[in-house]
Amino acid sequence: MIKLRMKFKKHGPIRFLGHLDVMRYVQKAIRRAEIDIKYSEGYSPHQILSFAQPLSVGSTTDGDYMDMTLISCNSPEEVMYKLNGVMNEGIEITGVSVLPEKSENAMTSVAAAEYIISFRDGKAPSFDISKTMEAFMSNDHVMAVKKTKNGEKEIDIKPLIYIWEVIDNNKIHVLLSAGSAANLKAALLIDSIYKFAEEEMKEFAPVFHRLDTYLAGDDDNGHYVQPMIMDAVREDSFSVRDGVKEGKIYV
Amino acid sequence: MNEKLALSDEILLSIQKPERYIGGEVNSVIKDLSDIKIRFAFCFPDVYEIGMSHLGIQILYGMFNEYDDVWCERVYSPWDDLDKVMRRDNIPLFALESQDPVKDFDFLGFTLQYEMCYTNILQVLDLSGIPIYSKDRTWDDPIVIGGGPCTYNPEPIADFFDIFYIGEGETQYRALFDLYEKAKESGMSREDFLINCSKLPGLYIPSLYDISYNQDGTVSAITPLNGAPSVIHKELEKDLSNAYYPMKPVMPFIKVTQDRVVMEVMRGCIRGCRFCQAGQLYRPLRERDVNKLKEYAITLLKNTGYEEISLSSLSTSDYTHLDELLDFLIDYCNEHKVNISLPSLRIDAFSLDVMSKVQDVKKSSLTFAPEAGTQRMRNVINKGLTEEDILRGSHEAFEGGWNKVKLYFMLGLPGETTEDIEGIGDIANKIAVEYFETVPKEKRNGRTIEITASTSFFVPKPFTPFQWASMNTKDEFLEKANITRKGIMSQLNQKHIKYNWHEADASMLEGILARGDRRLSDVIYNVYKRGCIFDAWSEYFKNDIWMEEMEKAGLDPMFYVKRERTKDEILPWDMINCGVTKEFLWREWERSKEGVVSPNCRQSCMGCGGASYGVGICFEPKINN
Incomplete structure (x- = not known):
């Protein structure tokens, strides 16, 4: 038995697939590639496969993850090549690592996610993005209304925004807390910024691109987050900036 | 992979199941237009999930795309939500693979599996910007051809089709494509092309038949014109075991009826x-x-x-x-x-x-x-x-x-x-x-x-x-x-x-x-104009309008x-x-x-x-x- 974690990117029209359909797509690709994946027991066996952090419909990614348990394989890289050989629809595996057998699955280990948020043509905000972000983040608390299963809840999102910058005064680059403990959706952040600027957002204005998904850890220097796999990390990611070792960002 | 989309992100994000319209499914076929002489848009006139479950299209889609000179793509009825947006914004209906307008194609083929889809045929023609009636079409429009079980009595929809293909699709399409290419090269008129089609086995050209009626409404005579045959015989695949069968069926991203x-x-x-x-x-x-x-x-x-x-x-x-x-x-x-x-x-x-x-x-x-x-x-x-x-x-x-x-x-x-x-x-x-x-x-x-x-x-x-x-x-x-x-x-x-x-x-x-x-052709067009589509779906079926239009037509x-x-x-x-x-x-x-x-x-x-x-x-x- 071998547990693999795969990093994948998703671009092009396939960004309009819902999360469940992405899973179904990958399940069939695994079968086409004849990967020796483990199945659950019972009358309707399913593949032992889990996805980290769903991405909203319409968004693209360079750093999403899935874990799968295999009965056998020649090498992790071969699994990656075989899968890429049967997928030509805009999803591509860019990295693979072997997980210890008793590791947490992809879903539960997510701790942060990094996004570049841009605006569709003709839909950019009229406010100055850099100045607004400065002012927005200079508050001690940034309250936002989060929709949960049990209704609405007001929370302070400031501690959930780990790093931020504005690029070319038209894009927002952020590292946000993610996962089951404290999840900040990029869409909620954008809503809050518009509210702060007292501007009505044009419908479908923001475009979300996920750069990477992070897990958490602790070492002598403290608590950090780090891309789940360091392969194929984009140059402009916070995790490869000067002074960051092994992609670790202390938060 | 084709990165082009006919619909904007804003539209795709505001409608149900955008995956119905983006194409790019596993085993869908993309070809280089410079090698292509015939573009064929194959339509199942109902929602994507129903149409994608149909074996007949998969067979002919695969078979047509084996031909070097033909590129076959798929079209389905846009669901009610997108239908409204396309009319509002004047977006022409497109084929899934290339995302190009259907109007630019050489053929628009419909598979006719049940009678209650007839108004959806008109929806597809209308959204494509193709004249509803065959008589109003020119070489600027695709040849509109129908096949499937409903073509054994195609008369209620006869006015909307240029050709009906009677029988199993495996046998005569190659001959039809060859005839089309020759007609285009020789500058033949559309009318003459259709007359020539009537000489191919299994092809029924409704415009070449004059129908007269008795006082009581029954048919008094069916008169073929321009040398069209008096009877069209069903085409049949005689060697099924060696006939084409699609080994790479197109696989929808979303769950469909036949998954x-x-x-x-x-x-x-x-x-x-x-x-x-x-x-x-x-x-x-x-x-x-x-x-x-x-x-x-x-x-x-x-x-x-x-x-x-x-x-x-x-x-x-x-x-x-x-x-x-x-x-x-x-x-x-x-x-x-x-x-x-x-x-x-x-x-x-x-x-x-x-x-x-x-x-x-x-x-x-x-x-x-x-x-x-x-x-x-x-x-x-x-x-x-x-x-x-x-x-x-x-x-x-x-x-x-x-x-x-x-x-x-x-x-x-x-x-x-x-x-x-x-x-x-x-x-x-x-x-x-x-x-x-x-x-x-x-x-x-x-x-x-x-x-x-x-x-x-x-x-x-x-x-x-x-x-x-x-x-x-x-x-x-x-x-x-x-x-x-x-x-x-x-x-x-x-x-x-x-x-x-x-x-x-x-x-x-x-x-x-x-x-x-x-x-009944005029009745179907009249009910369509009054908003009838998706009659096979009980929540959209408006029986009163049908009955009113029947009465108006006497x-x-x-x-x-x-x-x-x-x-x-x-x-x-x-x-x-x-x-x-x-x-x-x-x-x-x-x-x-x-x-x-x-x-x-x-x-x-x-x-x-x-x-x-x-x-x-x-x-x-x-x-x-």
Whole structure:
């Protein structure tokens, strides 16, 4: 038995697939590639496969993850090549690592996610993005209304925004807390910024691109987050900036 | 991969299921336009999930794309939400693969699987910016061609089509494409091209036929023009085992109705049920070679990654090598974690044994289609299934652990009496009794028998022995559904029997369109203009508008529905020959009135006319049993 974690990117029209359909797509690709994946027991066996952090419909990614348990394989890289050989629809595996057998699955280990948020043509905000972000983040608390299963809840999102910058005064680059403990959706952040600027957002204005998904850890220097796999990390990611070792960002 | 999308992100994010419109599915075909002479847009005029479940398109899509000079793409009806947006923003309808406007294509092909899709044809033409009526089209528009079961009476939609392809698509499309390329190179007029098409076998060019009517509304004459043939013979694939079969079916991203490998094991049916149109249209029965099917199954599962395979045909139990094929599939599929789905299997010891190997007995249900409540009525419709068969099958199934039974019946069959209708409740009750007698209380484990009886309303179809028959009216149907319900309620075990019935309005319209004539084309256009689309979906079906427009056109629904036709009447579809002769159908109509059963094609030949194709069951030795 071998547990693999795969990093994948998703671009092009396939960004309009819902999360469940992405899973179904990958399940069939695994079968086409004849990967020796483990199945659950019972009358309707399913593949032992889990996805980290769903991405909203319409968004693209360079750093999403899935874990799968295999009965056998020649090498992790071969699994990656075989899968890429049967997928030509805009999803591509860019990295693979072997997980210890008793590791947490992809879903539960997510701790942060990094996004570049841009605006569709003709839909950019009229406010100055850099100045607004400065002012927005200079508050001690940034309250936002989060929709949960049990209704609405007001929370302070400031501690959930780990790093931020504005690029070319038209894009927002952020590292946000993610996962089951404290999840900040990029869409909620954008809503809050518009509210702060007292501007009505044009419908479908923001475009979300996920750069990477992070897990958490602790070492002598403290608590950090780090891309789940360091392969194929984009140059402009916070995790490869000067002074960051092994992609670790202390938060 | 094609990165281009015809719809903006804003639209795709604001409609339901954007995946219906983005193309790019696994095994969809992208070609380089510079190599292409013919662009073919293939449309199933209903929502994506229905259209993508259709095997016929997959076969022809694959076959056309094997041709170097042809690029075939797919088109489906935009769902109501996108339909509104496209009209509002003047977005032309596009094909999925290239996302290019359909209007720029050489051909727009429709598969016509049921009558209730007719307004959707107009939706697709309209959204594409193609003139609705054939007579208004020029070379700037695609050639609009229709195929599939509804083309055996294409008259109600005759004005909208340039060509109807009568019969199985495998045989004549290459010749049609060659003719088209020649016509384009030689600068031939569109009219002359269509006249030339009429000389190809199986192609019916409706504009080349003049239809005249008697005072009473019946057809007085069908007059071919410009040398068009007086009769168009159905095209038939004579060598099914060696015919093209798609090994890389296009796989939808979203869940669709038929979300599995579909393997057609044979075409045609030996049974000759008198209400069934498909049973006549696809005659004679031809089987695919069992060794080929084994190879297909493995290749299809490998090329798709599907977790399920379904064997498809009109009556899979009649496939000669079913045991051998299933033995093979059960072994292969167990090893590869693939489910086998077996629709249309006759319930007997063999099928129960197979089903217990491939399904969870506790969850699955048995399906019987007795179609009528008494043996007398089943003899009238020539449905071979007897009460004894049903009770024996149920008994064996209950012993095997099943406890759910589904029963399908039709109401409004010719000559039906109250006794026949009440028989539905009787047979359901007897199945319940069989359960209680077969499974002693201590073995039921808290479970009990669950029976679902469903009735649909019988609609007479062209090219069946009932094509001359009177159809019931809505009131008659509803009364019969009521008698059925009361009949079930009066049974001792009624609390174990659930009863469902179909809507009657939709059946009436289906009846009008199925046996309608060319005068209905304008009615269809008028109801479309008043907003009718997706008539097959009860939430969109607007019966009042249809009835109003029929009245405005001076057409009486009862003329099409209620009227029993005489032997000498010219039927609107008499220019079509489906291989089965009118004489045979009339003989069967007479036999049905006497309640005489006809043997199936494997037992003895009834001389239907199908043998003229020179292949299939007609030339196999008969088995008397």
